Amino acid sequence: MARSSFRPNRRNIAGFLRSPETRALIERKTRAAEAAASDAAKAEGWGGQFRTDVETGDARARGAVIGDYSTPYPEVSRRALLRGLDAARGAE
Numbered sequence: 390m391a392r393s394s395f396r397p398n399r400r401n402i403a404g405f406l407r408s409p410e411t412r413a414l415i416e417r418k419t420r421a422a423e424a425a426a427s428d429a430a431k432a433e434g435w436g437g438q439f440r441t442d443v444e445t446g447d448a449r450a451r452g453a454v455i456g457d458y459s460t461p462y463p464e465v466s467r468r469a470l471l472r473g474l475d476a477a478r479g480a481e
Contacts, residue, residue: 412450416443419452421480426454426473435460437469 405411419441427437436459443452454473457466 406449407447412445415450415452416445418477418480419443419454422470422473422477423454424473425476425480426457426469429472430457430460430465430469433465433469435465435469439469439473 420443423439423441426439430437430439435457438458440455440458441452442455444450454470456463457469460466
């Protein structure tokens with residue numbers, strides 16, 4: 390039986406990842422994750438002070454939500470970030 394192979398079209402993939410629509414989507418999802426994580430931390434009685442870092446350079450776009458600075462407990466921050474990621478899945 391012949392083995393099929395997959396060869397990605399790197400030029401089209403790179404073009405898709407550099408498109409303004411993809412960059413806007415990354416920023417929206419990152420901001421939604423931050424807002425949801427902040428709400429989750431506040432529901433547990435903490436300040437919910439998360440930091441968002443969105444970088445859109447020529448080569449790539451990336452977004453990051455960085456932990457809760459209002460709590461000394463990493464597990465509180467981790468739980469809130471996980472809830473934020475779940476909430477960002479449904480954000481448009």
